Amino acid sequence: MDILLLLVWIVILFIVVMLHVAYATYFERKIIGHMQVRLGPMRVGWHGLLQPIADGIKSFFKEDIIPENADRPIFLAAPIICLAAMLTSLAVLPFAKGWVLADIDIGLLFIFAMSSLASYGVVLAGWSSNSKYSFLGGMRSMAQVISYEISMGLSLVGVMLLSGSLNLSAIVEAQGDRFLGMYILPQCIGFFVFFVSMLAETNRVPFDLPEAETELVSGYCTEYSGMRYAIFFMAEYIGMMVMASIATICFLGGWHGPFPVPFFPPLWFVLKVYLFMFVFIWLRATLPRYRYDQLMGLGWKVLIPLALVNIVLTACLKAVFTLGG
Amino acid sequence: MSRPVTKHLEIPAADGDGERYSLRMGPQHPATHGVLRVDLELDGETIVTCTPQVGYLHRGIEKLAENKTYAQSLILTDRLDYIAAMANNVGYCVAVERLLSISVPLRAKYIRTMVAEMSRICSHLLWLATHALDIGAMTVFLYCFREREILLDLFEELCGARLTFSYPRIGGVRQDVTAGFIAELQRFLDIFPARIEEYETLIDTNRIWLKRTVGIGRVTGGEALSLGLTGACLRGSGIDYDIRKHQPYDAYDLVDFEVPLGNDGDIYARYRCRMEELHQSARIIQQCIDRLPPGPIVGPDTPDLVMPNKAPARFQAETAAYGTGLVKLIRDQNLYLAGDVYVATEAPKGELGFYFVSDGNNRPYRMHIRSPSFIHIGALAAIAKGEMIADLIANIGSLDVVLGESDR
Numbered sequence: 001m002d003i004l005l006l007l008v009w010i011v012i013l014f015i016v017v018m019l020h021v022a023y024a025t026y027f028e029r030k031i032i033g034h035m036q037v038r039l040g041p042m043r044v045g046w047h048g049l050l051q052p053i054a055d056g057i058k059s060f061f062k063e064d065i066i067p068e069n070a071d072r073p074i075f076l077a078a079p080i081i082c083l084a085a086m087l088t089s090l091a092v093l094p095f096a097k098g099w100v101l102a103d104i105d106i107g108l109l110f111i112f113a114m115s116s117l118a119s120y121g122v123v124l125a126g127w128s129s130n131s132k133y134s135f136l137g138g139m140r141s142m143a144q145v146i147s148y149e150i151s152m153g154l155s156l157v158g159v160m161l162l163s164g165s166l167n168l169s170a171i172v173e174a175q176g177d178r179f180l181g182m183y184i185l186p187q188c189i190g191f192f193v194f195f196v197s198m199l200a201e202t203n204r205v206p207f208d209l210p211e212a213e214t215e216l217v218s219g220y221c222t223e224y225s226g227m228r229y230a231i232f233f234m235a236e237y238i239g240m241m242v243m244a245s246i247a248t249i250c251f252l253g254g255w256h257g258p259f260p261v262p263f264f265p266p267l268w269f270v271l272k273v274y275l276f277m278f279v280f281i282w283l284r285a286t287l288p289r290y291r292y293d294q295l296m297g298l299g300w301k302v303l304i305p306l307a308l309v310n311i312v313l314t315a316c317l318k319a320v321f322t323l324g325g
Numbered sequence: 326m327s328r329p330v331t332k333h334l335e336i337p338a339a340d341g342d343g344e345r346y347s348l349r350m351g352p353q354h355p356a357t358h359g360v361l362r363v364d365l366e367l368d369g370e371t372i373v374t375c376t377p378q379v380g381y382l383h384r385g386i387e388k389l390a391e392n393k394t395y396a397q398s399l400i401l402t403d404r405l406d407y408i409a410a411m412a413n414n415v416g417y418c419v420a421v422e423r424l425l426s427i428s429v430p431l432r433a434k435y436i437r438t439m440v441a442e443m444s445r446i447c448s449h450l451l452w453l454a455t456h457a458l459d460i461g462a463m464t465v466f467l468y469c470f471r472e473r474e475i476l477l478d479l480f481e482e483l484c485g486a487r488l489t490f491s492y493p494r495i496g497g498v499r500q501d502v503t504a505g506f507i508a509e510l511q512r513f514l515d516i517f518p519a520r521i522e523e524y525e526t527l528i529d530t531n532r533i534w535l536k537r538t539v540g541i542g543r544v545t546g547g548e549a550l551s552l553g554l555t556g557a558c559l560r561g562s563g564i565d566y567d568i569r570k571h572q573p574y575d576a577y578d579l580v581d582f583e584v585p586l587g588n589d590g591d592i593y594a595r596y597r598c599r600m601e602e603l604h605q606s607a608r609i610i611q612q613c614i615d616r617l618p619p620g621p622i623v624g625p626d627t628p629d630l631v632m633p634n635k636a637p638a639r640f641q642a643e644t645a646a647y648g649t650g651l652v653k654l655i656r657d658q659n660l661y662l663a664g665d666v667y668v669a670t671e672a673p674k675g676e677l678g679f680y681f682v683s684d685g686n687n688r689p690y691r692m693h694i695r696s697p698s699f700i701h702i703g704a705l706a707a708i709a710k711g712e713m714i715a716d717l718i719a720n721i722g723s724l725d726v727v728l729g730e731s732d733r
Contacts, residue, residue, distance in 0.1 A: 036467040132348050136370065136714075205461060206533050209715075216714075217355060288533045289461025291715040292370055 022052035062226035074128035082121030082235035089114035096265035107168040119145040129223035137219025147299040148200040154307035155193035158314040172254030244276035359728035382732040390692040403489035406730040411444035420668035420679035433497035438576040439613035448673035456722035497623030538593040552704040556675030562590035568671040698731040
């Protein structure tokens with residue numbers, strides 16, 4: 001019975017997230033459109049509201065082209081790996097108190113593991129396409145994910161030290177529902193490092209090198225078309241949402257807000273995630289793109305040392321306060 | 326990309342020269358601005374050799390011109406640098422006028438200067454838009470197109486075309502400007518400086534933009550000269566050479582403007598040069614509006630174009646014998662003297678030269694076009710060597726090439 005209920009919850013979450021992804025693309029196109037003195041989608045439905053649905057149908061019926069010389073099994077599996085890894089990480093996110101599919105104690109590590117797995121999809125896609133652009137995109141992605149995973153993990157060590165837990169619900173609870181309890185204040189360095197790494201981890205501007213359109217055509221997904229391309233797209237947007245959720249949970253106090261919402265407890269959580277999504281989009285409209293070596297330089301020479309300093313500072317302060325208190 | 330020959334990519338060796346591989350970028354690639362093909366040999370992402378290949382847009386314009394009268398060839402020049410067709414038209418007309426010793430009335434000179442500078446602004450806006458887009462700054466692209474649209478609308482009002490104008494004619498211009506056109510242009514000039522600032526706030530001091538442009542694609546003054554760079558690419562390296570200033574044509578000796586110079590010769594210097602040129606072009610247009618004298622727009626000794634049936638009776642027979650179409654030069658044959666002439670004008674992309682060899686016929690024996698894009702593409706190999714793929718894209722954007730002009 002429990003399992004049946006869990007399955008129902010999984011299906012509901014899946015549907016909600018998929019709709020979210022669809023409308024995140026709409027949200028992005030509209031916001032960027034208005035930032036760029038144009039209107040964005042306007043034709044399908046009122047103010048283009050049905051555009052995501054139309055896009056979905058279109059990509060579903062597009063011809064599925066597999067290059068003749070591609071490594072077929074891997075080529076087919078790569079998008080699925082990406083999407084599955086991203087969807088799996090949704091399981092441990094607490095959307096509100098008790099609104100979590102799997103309340104496991106290693107939640108934070110689990111998310112890291114999954115986002116690393118997703119990068120396998122990208123690398124394999126680049127490798128199996130047997131195209132040099134895809135290959136370069138895959139290589140860039142590999143290097144980028146490896147180096148930014150480190151700074152991201154290190155940036156969250158401060159949060160772990162403060163909350164004393166890796167359980168995402170426990171991290172939220174440790175911050176309490178006061179504004180000053182949010183870890184963004186004591187962990188401002190950690191938040192900065194996390195935020196930058198988060199952009200790199202999700203391949204967003206200014207770190208969208210793996211799919212840098214003007215250099216690598218479309219990077220690792222150059223040879224993909226139709227629904228398989230759409231799956232990469234969905235995985236990227238789910239990745240954005242997962243990372244925004246982690247930022248919300250670890251730094252902005254999760255589902256806590258100025259006042260509790262009676263019927264829909266995750267409201268504050270969702271609003272905070274939207275805030276991050278908006279910043280993602282805003283940055284895309286504003287910033288140029290880093291060069292490959294500059295990106296690595298930033299990761300290894302700036303972010304990782306900063307994160308290490310943050311760990312030492314946090315640990316010292318915590319020791320002082322614990323001993324003093 | 327062409328079909329891969331091998332079943333799988335070869336796994337690069339861990340060290341040594343085995344890591345090199347070749348990448349054919351273009352002719353269909355989002356950042357090669359048309360149909361430029363660049364054959365790269367790469368070591369990781371570093372460029373070992375870079376070989377630009379042109380010719381995908383070859384239409385034989387120089388050959389076509391040999392079979393057309395001087396006036397008829399004007400429309401071919403629209404198809405050279407289609408981003409700044411007006412500047413090509415003006416350059417062609419200036420060259421033919423020099424060849425045939427035709428004088429141009431002052432009003433026409435001012436109007437031509439005005440439209441050529443409008444064309445320069447159009448071209449520079451498109452350059453900035455695509456250059457920024459290549460580096461990843463997407464919004465600048467659409468901001469630039471917003472202003473370019475105003476200018477294209479103005480061109481449309483002036484001559485009915487938005488891309489291929491053929492507005493100047495040998496010895497003058499085709500139609501006179503209207504008061505409404507001048508008023509609209511004035512309105513554009515009033516808002517334009519603020520708009521330039523808007524682009525600059527987005528990218529000028531942006532740390533990522535600076536990282537991508539400062540010190541990248543560096544060309545010293547001497548190298549720039551030996552590579553044959555002209556226009557902003559040469560001035561970015563600190564060489565003061567602007568044909569508008571040093572061999573003035575049209576009304577350029579009657580207006581005040583400065584030639585912006587850079588020092589470093591890198592992408593950022595070329596970027597700053599062109600941004601300053603936007604201001605200077607606006608300044609020239611303003612002066613043309615203010616000083617526009619009354620008078621005719623076509624000179625008296627212009628080899629005119631008429632419909633064959635409207636030609637005077639004594640030319641009718643000749644027109645019928647000529648039999649190629651609607652237009653016919655109705656000047657005496659002795660207008661066309663044998664000889665050759667090279668006339669260069671400052672097009673937005675650099676020195677645009679027309680070289681004519683005339684055998685005394687009403688058609689050129691040979692027309693050669695010295696197009697800045699062709700020479701800049703040739704310089705790409707030297708500039709991009711040793712840099713990364715991402716820099717190659719920035720360099721292509723910075724050299725501001727257009728393939729219609731390069732391939733002719």
